[in-house]
Amino acid sequence: MSIGGVGIGSAIAIYFIIWWLVLFAVLPWGVRSQHETGEVTPGSDPGAPVVPHLKRKLIATTVVAAICFVTFLLVRNSGLTLDMFPGPKAHRTT
Known part of the structure; x- marks a missing residue:
C-alpha cells in the first residue's frame, strides 16, 4: 500500500517531519x-507569552x-x- 507512490510508513514519517518543522515556524x-x-x-519569565493560542497553532x-x-x-x-x-x-x- 502506498500514498502517492510513497510507502505508507515513509509517508507517515515524512509528514511527521514536515509537521514538526512547520510547528517551529508557526509557534x-x-x-x-x-x-x-x-x-x-x-x-x-518576562518573555513568556501572555496567551500562547496553542490550539490555533x-x-x-x-x-x-x-x-x-x-x-x-x-513534485515527487x-x-x-x-x-x-x-x-x-x-x-x-x-
Missing part, C-alpha cells in the same frame, strides 16, 4: 510577551503541513529532477 505567530504587554506575572500547523506534504507528493510524482534546474551539475562517472 512565534502572534505571540506577545508579558514584557511587551506590561503584565509580568511575579515569578515568571496546532490546527494551523496541521493544515500547513498537509499542504506542504501534498506539494511534496506532487511530476518527474522533475534537479538536473532540470540551472546551475552546476554533479560530475558522474559511468
